Amino acid sequence: MNSMYFTEEHHLFRKSLQDFLKKEVVPNVDKWEETGVIDTGIWKKFGDMGFFGINYPEAYGGLNLDLFYTVILLEELQKVNSGGFAAAIWAHVYLSMTHLNAEGSEDIKQKYLVPSITGDKVGCLCITEPFGGSDVAGLRTTAVKEGDFYIINGSKTFITNGVYSDYLIVTAKTKPQSGNKGISIFVIDRETPGITATKLNKLGWRASDTGEIAFNNVKIPASNLMGEENKGFAYILQHFALERLVMGINAHARAEYALEYTLEYMSQREAFGKSIDKFQALRHTMVDLYADMEICKEFNYSVAYRLNKGEYVVKQATMSKLKSTKMADEVIYQCLQFLGGYGYMEDYPLARLFRDSRLGPIGGGTSEILREILAKIIIDKKDYKPII
Template sequence: MNSTYFTEEHQLFRESFRDFLQKEVVPHIEKWEKTGTIERFIWKKFGDMGFFGLNYPEAYGGMNLDLFYTVVFLEELQKIKSSGFAAAMWAHAYLAMTHLNAEGDERIKQEYLAPSISGDKIGGLCITEPFGGSDVAGMRTTAVKKGDKYIINGSKTFITNGVYADYYVVAAKTNPELGHKGISIFLMDTKTPGISATKLDKLGWRASDTAEIAFDNVEIPVANLMGEEGKGFPYIMQHFALERLIMGVNAHARAEYAIEYTIEYMGQREAFGKKINQFQALRHKLVEHATDIEHCKVFNYAAVARLNKGEYVVKEATMSKLKSTQVADETIYSCLQMLGGYGYMEEYPLARLLRDSRLGPIGGGTSEILKEILSKMIIDNQDYKPAVK
């Protein structure tokens, strides 16, 4: 435990959450990986235990805890052999719910945030589009105001929890001629007519429900606009810092899990008359990766500590995701190699971990996009400011 950031209370929470995952989640993982559907009962159990409300206001059933409880939540979810299950949980709690809390009015918070914290409603964040990818400003989905309603047309893709969500937080253009300045954020109940969701078949994250969603003249009340019209882009950018930090923490945690598992395996596997943890080539490769992971952890924790104080850490969060996801992929690749043929077998965790990890440098902004963002900040001295509601 890193005592610089984690208290005894954090550690007690870690032990409690780890025990919960082993008892309530792990026995179902293989079924959910095969079916691609996480059963509703587990969402309710997470809610009953308070796991969705860690850093949300007490007024809506949350516990208003610091972000290092969230770090514990993320790290432990990466160590149960299903990044897909983990993604479903954190996408609900820290993508969809973040917007409800930040931009939703009191009615939205009572009707959607509170049930999300309790595990009675599941949310999905709908930003990425089939023709846009990382180009958020280039989205084509429109929201046209007619009387007391908005009419939404368009499509979204790669949406985590897209099929079985109860509501979406949707980005759409209210003024397309204004480009990124014409984007707004809306709440949309998934029972609304005109919505269709198609489940996508993925390389990894198999337990996670990922969907392409179409909106065909979907009518929602004007009251479902979140925040100010036209402020959607800065809202999205502001929350990307948290999303990227989450993905950075996820990455260092799954890399750490790969190292821990591989060390245990190497201590049992024998070749040429000795345990393979005695072969210098393997030992040195392993400690190189362990060093990279530790660097990422220290950096990520420092960035979380600043975000927890309310600082706008968009540069650090972008660096976190860029470097940590690269380190995770490289580490897991090497760890699989150290298991030899067994690493390639599905009954061992490294095969799935390799597939699951590959999404890291893609989702939440590709590594290529992140490098360009950092180039603008570091080379061109561009300054990104937080949105003001």
């Protein structure tokens, strides 16, 4: 393990997390993948271990640890071989809870952030819409203020934890004529009348409850507004760097898991009187894949280091997601090939890894959108700066 970034305390944390996942998660993964439902009790177990509070303030029950504890959590979650379960966890911790901590009032933090850290409440972040995709500024969901309340109407889709979560962080237009200058963010209880959710049938991430959500005259207190009205777009952009880095780290971790599994398989699989890791064509392909993974991993660590210091790393985090997710797809594709027919079988991990990995270049901003963002930075010399 790279001692440039990881201390002895980090290593002890990783070992504790590995033991926890091996005991509480791995034996249940196949069932969750088959049913599409994660046992609700696992959330409380994560909370009791402090895993949800890693980088949140001690005042709300968190541990206020550096970002490399987050890196470890993300890496180890990828190695349980359920992209859906991993997504359910990190979407709660690094999407919905990030907004609660950054934009929530003290009352909101006490009501939602504290129980999110303990695992008593689970959240989801609702930005993407059926007609918008990556066009955040073009969202159509509206929030109309009526006295001390807002009335929410619209729909969201591809929302991780969108069906079974306890609360929703929702973006809506409070000033529709102002484009991205008229977006606000709200927290809404799941049981609020007018909310309906439909579970989506996905290629991968089968354990995750990805949902399409409709809001029909949903009435919420004005105090559920997070931050300032019409500042929502700025809040969203502020957190994109973390989200993209999270997905970049996920990608290098699942690629590493695939390589480690495949190397072990190749050392035992024999053909023509010797193990297949002795065939030059396979050996050389393997080291190319391993080198690609290591390059992405080291880059992601350096971005995490800079983000941990408070630097604005939107360019680097965008590169992290773009290149790491592409690398992971290519690595896992080839690893499945190394297993031959067994790679295509559901009894082996590569089939699920192959499906789960494919979401990487799509979710959290497609690769096409990321390339255009980078083109504006690199070619057009656009200088993105912190908005808040």
